[in-house]
């Protein structure tokens with residue numbers, strides 16, 4: 077199949093003076109992650125980096141005028157494709173090896189047929205019908221979708237865990253360990269502004285609790301915990317951001333589903 081060449085690979089939207097959202101519009105919604113650039117006084121954060129199909133560092137060059145730490149909310153391949161472009165990476169200890177050796181990731185592919193059938197079935201049952209090819213364009217002429225793969229982090233990989241603090245100078249985050257979707261899923265909680273960057277621990281779409289490494293019991297505990305957090309805004313790993321009312325709806329829906337099972 078001949079795919080068209082994208083005019084640009086990343087789209088972006090300025091959320092406020094500090095936060096910019098970037099995303100990959102030509103990618104299937106299942107693996108179209110939200111990439112959050114956060115400007116700090118002393119350094120910036122890049123929260124997740126997308127698939128790595130095109131260079132994020134290049135696309136975001138105008139934003140990257142000070143040191144930046146690339147956070148991995150977890151290491152599913154749609155979130156860590158660009159981490160190898162950054163000198164400093166932060167990840168939960170349980171997924172640090174997966175980030176260091178991302179090139180060994182299983183089924184990091186743009187083809188549905190490369191994903192084990194049982195996983196495809198579970199993803200589709202959750203509400204994500206998958207096309208045969210997970211992109212609708214290529215980033216440049218001659219790009220070979222078959223060559224797609226992750227690269228291991230080249231820079232330093234430091235671990236962050238529950239209770240750690242990331243202080244940007246003008247804004248400070250607590251690290252929340254939020255397992256369930258994956259063992260080392262983390263969120264960054266800005267208590268003062270009541271803003272949560274949640275990764276895939278919670279987002280406004282069908283929650284995936286059946287992937288390898290996922291744990292439903294952990295997921296229940298994580299969502300229960302998030303339901304108690306006094307958040308105003310959740311900037312998630314996928315889908316549009318949402319507020320406290322929607323957060324409670326998503327949590328309630330998941331817990332009800334589980335209780336009915």
Ligand SMILES: [Zn+2]
Nearest residue numbers: 150152257276
């Ligand atoms: Zn994920």
Ligand SMILES: [Zn+2]
Nearest residue numbers: 109152276313
């Ligand atoms: Zn994801």
